Amino acid sequence: MIIRDLPPLDVMSPSEIEKIHDISLELLQKEGIEFHNEEAREIFKKNGAKVEGKKVFIPAKLVEEQLKLAPSTFDMFARNPDRKVTIGGGNTVLAPGYGSPFVMDMETGKRRGSTFEDYKTFTILAGNSENIDVVGGVLVEPDDIPDNIRHAKMIYTGVKYTDKVLMGSAMGAKKALDSVKMAGFIYGGEDYVKNHPVLISLINTNSPLQFDNRMTEALMVYARNNQPTIVSSLSMTGTTAPSTIAAALVQQNTEIISGITLSQLVNPGTPVIYGSASSVVDLKTGNLAIGSPETAKMFGGTAQLARFYNIPSRGGGCLTDSIVPDAQSGYESMMVFLTGVCSGFNFILHSAGLLENYMTMSFEKFIMDDEICGMAKEYVAGIKIDEDYLGKKTIMDVGSGGHFLSTDHTYRHMKELRQPGVSLRDRYMSDCPLPDIVGRARKRYQKIVEEYQAPPLERSIDTELQNFIEKLT
Amino acid sequence: MIIRDLPPLDVMSPSEIEKIHDISLELLQKEGIEFHNEEAREIFKKNGAKVEGKKVFIPAKLVEEQLKLAPSTFDMFARNPDRKVTIGGGNTVLAPGYGSPFVMDMETGKRRGSTFEDYKTFTILAGNSENIDVVGGVLVEPDDIPDNIRHAKMIYTGVKYTDKVLMGSAMGAKKALDSVKMAGFIYGGEDYVKNHPVLISLINTNSPLQFDNRMTEALMVYARNNQPTIVSSLSMTGTTAPSTIAAALVQQNTEIISGITLSQLVNPGTPVIYGSASSVVDLKTGNLAIGSPETAKMFGGTAQLARFYNIPSRGGGCLTDSIVPDAQSGYESMMVFLTGVCSGFNFILHSAGLLENYMTMSFEKFIMDDEICGMAKEYVAGIKIDEDYLGKKTIMDVGSGGHFLSTDHTYRHMKELRQPGVSLRDRYMSDCPLPDIVGRARKRYQKIVEEYQAPPLERSIDTELQNFIEKLT
Numbered sequence: 001m002i003i004r005d006l007p008p009l010d011v012m013s014p015s016e017i018e019k020i021h022d023i024s025l026e027l028l029q030k031e032g033i034e035f036h037n038e039e040a041r042e043i044f045k046k047n048g049a050k051v052e053g054k055k056v057f058i059p060a061k062l063v064e065e066q067l068k069l070a071p072s073t074f075d076m077f078a079r080n081p082d083r084k085v086t087i088g089g090g091n092t093v094l095a096p097g098y099g100s101p102f103v104m105d106m107e108t109g110k111r112r113g114s115t116f117e118d119y120k121t122f123t124i125l126a127g128n129s130e131n132i133d134v135v136g137g138v139l140v141e142p143d144d145i146p147d148n149i150r151h152a153k154m155i156y157t158g159v160k161y162t163d164k165v166l167m168g169s170a171m172g173a174k175k176a177l178d179s180v181k182m183a184g185f186i187y188g189g190e191d192y193v194k195n196h197p198v199l200i201s202l203i204n205t206n207s208p209l210q211f212d213n214r215m216t217e218a219l220m221v222y223a224r225n226n227q228p229t230i231v232s233s234l235s236m237t238g239t240t241a242p243s244t245i246a247a248a249l250v251q252q253n254t255e256i257i258s259g260i261t262l263s264q265l266v267n268p269g270t271p272v273i274y275g276s277a278s279s280v281v282d283l284k285t286g287n288l289a290i291g292s293p294e295t296a297k298m299f300g301g302t303a304q305l306a307r308f309y310n311i312p313s314r315g316g317g318c319l320t321d322s323i324v325p326d327a328q329s330g331y332e333s334m335m336v337f338l339t340g341v342c343s344g345f346n347f348i349l350h351s352a353g354l355l356e357n358y359m360t361m362s363f364e365k366f367i368m369d370d371e372i373c374g375m376a377k378e379y380v381a382g383i384k385i386d387e388d389y390l391g392k393k394t395i396m397d398v399g400s401g402g403h404f405l406s407t408d409h410t411y412r413h414m415k416e417l418r419q420p421g422v423s424l425r426d427r428y429m430s431d432c433p434l435p436d437i438v439g440r441a442r443k444r445y446q447k448i449v450e451e452y453q454a455p456p457l458e459r460s461i462d463t464e465l466q467n468f469i470e471k472l473t
Numbered sequence: 474m475i476i477r478d479l480p481p482l483d484v485m486s487p488s489e490i491e492k493i494h495d496i497s498l499e500l501l502q503k504e505g506i507e508f509h510n511e512e513a514r515e516i517f518k519k520n521g522a523k524v525e526g527k528k529v530f531i532p533a534k535l536v537e538e539q540l541k542l543a544p545s546t547f548d549m550f551a552r553n554p555d556r557k558v559t560i561g562g563g564n565t566v567l568a569p570g571y572g573s574p575f576v577m578d579m580e581t582g583k584r585r586g587s588t589f590e591d592y593k594t595f596t597i598l599a600g601n602s603e604n605i606d607v608v609g610g611v612l613v614e615p616d617d618i619p620d621n622i623r624h625a626k627m628i629y630t631g632v633k634y635t636d637k638v639l640m641g642s643a644m645g646a647k648k649a650l651d652s653v654k655m656a657g658f659i660y661g662g663e664d665y666v667k668n669h670p671v672l673i674s675l676i677n678t679n680s681p682l683q684f685d686n687r688m689t690e691a692l693m694v695y696a697r698n699n700q701p702t703i704v705s706s707l708s709m710t711g712t713t714a715p716s717t718i719a720a721a722l723v724q725q726n727t728e729i730i731s732g733i734t735l736s737q738l739v740n741p742g743t744p745v746i747y748g749s750a751s752s753v754v755d756l757k758t759g760n761l762a763i764g765s766p767e768t769a770k771m772f773g774g775t776a777q778l779a780r781f782y783n784i785p786s787r788g789g790g791c792l793t794d795s796i797v798p799d800a801q802s803g804y805e806s807m808m809v810f811l812t813g814v815c816s817g818f819n820f821i822l823h824s825a826g827l828l829e830n831y832m833t834m835s836f837e838k839f840i841m842d843d844e845i846c847g848m849a850k851e852y853v854a855g856i857k858i859d860e861d862y863l864g865k866k867t868i869m870d871v872g873s874g875g876h877f878l879s880t881d882h883t884y885r886h887m888k889e890l891r892q893p894g895v896s897l898r899d900r901y902m903s904d905c906p907l908p909d910i911v912g913r914a915r916k917r918y919q920k921i922v923e924e925y926q927a928p929p930l931e932r933s934i935d936t937e938l939q940n941f942i943e944k945l946t
Contacts, residue, residue, distance in 0.1 A: 055873065242880070250868060324909060326911070327910050328841070335848060335852070368801070375765070378766035390492060400681060400682040401683050
């Protein structure tokens with residue numbers, strides 16, 4: 001968990017934020033938004049919205065009332081109490097890459113379909129990371145196991161190999177319910193789960209201005225069970241959103257606040273996150289440009305809008321459009337991740353591993369991104385200042401033209417400045433004669449995979465989970 | 474020139490800034506600072522400072538009075554009027570790498586001593602850049618030409634191959650005077666130069682708490698000629714500075730404000746920049762860690778202190794500790810450069826080309842860093858917002874489930890989102906089947922070097938400059 005000591009970096013003025021809010025309310029009230037799930041439409045109708053076909057016209061007042069009910073911060077629990085995280089405020093909770101269909105093979109250097117074995121490996125890398133807080137999501141899409149058990153195997157892998165906070169499945173009501181049941185086994189009963197957020201799930205809108213059936217079902221299941229969801233838009237400029245950043249923010253905001261409204265109508269006060277994976281598209285090629293400054297700015301606006309609503313935010317990540325872990329992948333990932341943290345995101349999905357926008361997960365890139373996460377953490381921790389840290393006495397003692405190599409002040413503080421920026425070289429690789437960082441990342445990867453010790457899982461829980469998965473097949 | 478539309482990112486509170494200021498004043502008054510130049514000591518003495526040997530004890534009141542005289546912004550002029558820059562406010566003016574003794578050879582991939590030919594090539598790369606504003610400094614140290622003409626050849630190269638703002642030599646009074654004389658030839662007389670800042674020069678302190686003779690002489694020459702200097706500290710934690718960031722900032726501030734005080738005593742109101750290249754040292758290895766989050770934070774404090782004094786600031790850059798242009802060099806460079814711009818630096822030296830902290834200049838890295846400069850520029854330009862940009866009408870027209878590919882709004886705005894983050898691939902490399910970014914950077918390098926057209930220099934100026942250099946030998 002990153003704890004930010006710096007004020008958030010704003011990219012818009014308060015009046016600009018209000019304009020976006022006002023247009024969103026007007027759009028929801030007058031133009032409406034499609035919910036493909038009937039039950040959701042009924043809930044809106046019962047609360048005073050007009051419904052025509054799939055379209056729901058939501059009164060501005062209803063939206064504003066419901067947005068106020070969502071909590072500004074909430075805790076999430078893991079089987080290891082030390083892994084508890086607080087989502088909101090100056091905190092940023094990190095989850096790794098999510099949803100890639102491909103993996104970059106370490107042997108061939110080429111991308112290939114991802115497997116359950118890859119899923120396990122990425123879980124181990126995430127489990128080992130000092131920075132990643134959340135596992136169990138769609139780290140990669142394991143195509144070699146059947147769809148009907150995939151969600152359950154992913155959660156099981158998360159809890160078997162780590163003791164961190166878990167993500168749930170958003171693929172319809174059935175899989176969301178399965179996720180909640182498994183959480184019951186893990187945390188000693190459904191009652192505990194009802195009172196403790198333990199599963200966080202990603203609910204995407206279907207831009208422009210739609211919610212599909214499957215994700216809406218899952219949203220409602222999780223809301224009823226008091227489990228947090230990230231209501232997220234992936235609006236793409238010029239294709240599924242207008243081609244200006246401001247208008248994409250308007251459309252995205254309209255979608256997200258309608259989803260959050262639904263969550264609160266289902267269960268007032270249920271935890272929810274205001275989220276975005278929206279991005280710029282280069283219309284010359286049709287490619288997403290997620291490693292771009294425009295995407296970074298759009299994320300800045302997203303975080304600020306969430307702050308306006310006093311609801312935790314999600315966006316950012318170590319994002320790049322590069323297809324290999326090269327300098328471009330480094331500078332793009334740092335730009336989007338660091339500005340995301342500085343903008344005040346409370347939850348960052350895609351913190352590690354992604355190449356080629358959201359398409360490919362790379363083991364080497366995961367290791368490098370983990371480094372970026374640590375660097376951002378150190379940066380936003382700010383500068384420690386007290387009388388001793390200000391060092392007046394040591395400066396006086398050394399005086400003009402001296403040196404600080406042997407002062408008491410240096411002995412006391414030297415370990416604090418530990419070069420995290422080159423830790424892949426320094427901390428793990430002291431025997432490594434400075435090859436390219438890809439080589440260093442592979443060496444570190446080998447070390448982790450060979451030495452990682454999964455935190456033991458109680459045998460009874462393990463058995464219950466395995467039996468549950470067996471019955472699904 | 475980068476124009477920042479976002480508020481500056483602060484890393485300290487106002488009271489913390491004041492504490493640093495207060496300790497600096499106390500140190501200057503009670504502990505003193507060494508000036509190795511006699512004339513400088515005399516000037517301080519005449520203005521009420523106590524002098525003992527090389528040490529000058531400067532009254533707090535004198536420092537505070539003089540700091541107020543330094544201008545908060547000033548213009549710098551180039552031979553092309555369109556290349557004029559304003560230093561201060563929300564602007565960031567960029568200069569390339571400075572002072573490296575080595576170049577990374579493109580053929581061998583290894584570092585070697587730098588030559589005057591390399592100097593010319595980097596000048597062409599800087600001249601071609603859309604982002605770099607200032608040339609003529611010590612782009613690399615050209616060891617193959619004699620020291621007594623080196624400074625003049627560098628300025629000549631800057632003005633011969635580009636029409637941008639120039640840097641002067643800080644290597645003592647003689648070379649500073651030579652620089653001012655050359656500026657007279659270029660800009661049509663010494664009178665013009667006296668009234669127009671046209672040369673900016675880097676004056677380094679000698680930490681801890683010293684100013685050497687050579688740099689102090691140059692500072693005074695430039696101040697008398699109304700030419701801006703960057704008074705910069707390169708305090709290294711644990712060696713030439715205390716090992717905490719806060720104390721390093723205290724020491725650095727003490728040095729810088731005493732240098733600025735001298736500049737104002739020499740010529741009240743002369744333009745000056747509050748500068749830093751200070752950095753963290755990893756005491757396990759003794760290496761500088763300039764691509765680290767600690768260094769980025771220290772720079773943030775530097776920019777904030779300069780804002781406190783209402784004097785333009787210098788720091789940051791595309792800095793890395795990596796020895797090759799790999800992912801590490803990408804993410805470290807982006808971190809330090811982008812946080813530098815967001816922190817509000819008005820002048821960034823080392824914007825392009827550096828590898829291995831300040832030791833080596835790389836042609837490929839220069840091309841990549843230019844990309845980073847462009848990305849940062851786009852990011853801090855903020856989000857354009859007006860009625861049309863907010864796009865209410867187009868969102869209504871398209872409605873739920875439609876697309877924006879063929880709307881009038883998209884046609885009007887699509888060119889604005891042009892993927893600068895992947896321009897090395899996209900804008901110049903459309904015929905290039907996605908090799909590693911080093912290959913793409915080399916291809917772009919070739920294109921620039923082959924196609925670059927130097928802006929013609931008036932023959933009479935060219936002759937005057939050449940004659941001047943001839944006489945130096």
